[in-house]
Amino acid sequence: MKKVISVVGARPNFMKVAPLYREFKKYNDRLIHLICHTGQHYDEKMSKIFFEELELPQPDFYLGVGSGSHIEQIAGVMLQFEKIVSAERPDLVLVVGDVNSTFACSLVASRYGIKIAHVEAGLRSFDRAMPEEVNRILTDAIADYLFVTEKSGMTHLLQEGVGREKIFFTGNVMIDSLVHYLPRIEQSDILSRLGCDPGQYILVTLHRPSNVDTPEDLAALFNMLGRLSERQKLIFPVHPRTRKNLERFGLLEKISDKILLTEALGYLDFVCLIKYASVVVTDSGGIQEESTFLKVQCVTVRNNTERPVTVEEGTNQLIGTDASKIEQAVDRVLDGQVKQGVIPELWDGKAAERICRIIAEKIC
């Protein structure tokens, strides 16, 4: 029997590993699949609810690393993950996405001579001020099997000198989860709980350090959201980083009462809110993909995106962080000037099937 350990750490990892977990079960005559949760995200709203909704089992290993500086987090994950790897000696470590846990566990596996699979390889924002960009580059540099969600990923990896034989264009596992859970997503009662109607609200999420970590930028964004909330009801599920900063900068009391702030939401409720939004305003990476798949208009509050296919083919518009430009972009959407989109190639709900088949062929 061969042994694979898949790593999850932070919120955007859970929906990527869930379809892989289901698929790996098909190979249980040859392959043991274990899940290691680093505990980078640890609370009810950022972790537990995702395990429940996505029907993930209790992780086989829980590292309990928690919050801290990025260095504490990366070093903490490495120290704990080393113990697992040296005891378990897996044949493959599978990592997803670009969070600190992704890179930390890859480096440990590499030092132990264990093969690494990176799911969502090759994405590049070309902005090294983003911790995720550095995590992506470093992980791809040491991975053995690189699974790519969009063609730009292949181009970047080839340009960086990764051997063609290591790269596999397999589609998007995040979309696998969306496809799988769509019937349950559509049954969520979140719209009635928040008192809003389909197509009659703006959905906002902001949590990137570059947008929310300074008082000036965060205040300017919230002033802009206040003006947007005059046009349509505005719903903002707040990430813990953003909430902490709103409190720290004394901005919480100043927010327009037309903006409906909620706690961070679970998977089913949140994707339901995307599906029925008139427009999504976000700085998240994954939401650019989910809105593209659902053909919902998305205004991205960033100067770059590592997911260009969402702009070139999907419904995403890369607007930047200038408040007036964001407002104009949302206005254009609300006035009916919508961008047509198509669903990118291989975003068909079958990415995990392809990935697990390749992994089984390679290691069994």
Ligand code: UD1
């Ligand atoms: C991390 C990822 C980011 C991803 C995001 C999704 C990195 C470098 N960043 O950023 O790519 O988009 O997750 O959420 O890995 N906190 C809680 N409860 C939790 C987890 C965090 O309250 O369960 C709070 C803590 O106060 C913490 C803050 O949120 O300091 C930020 O968490 P952290 O894991 O450092 O980074 P994120 O901003 O969440």
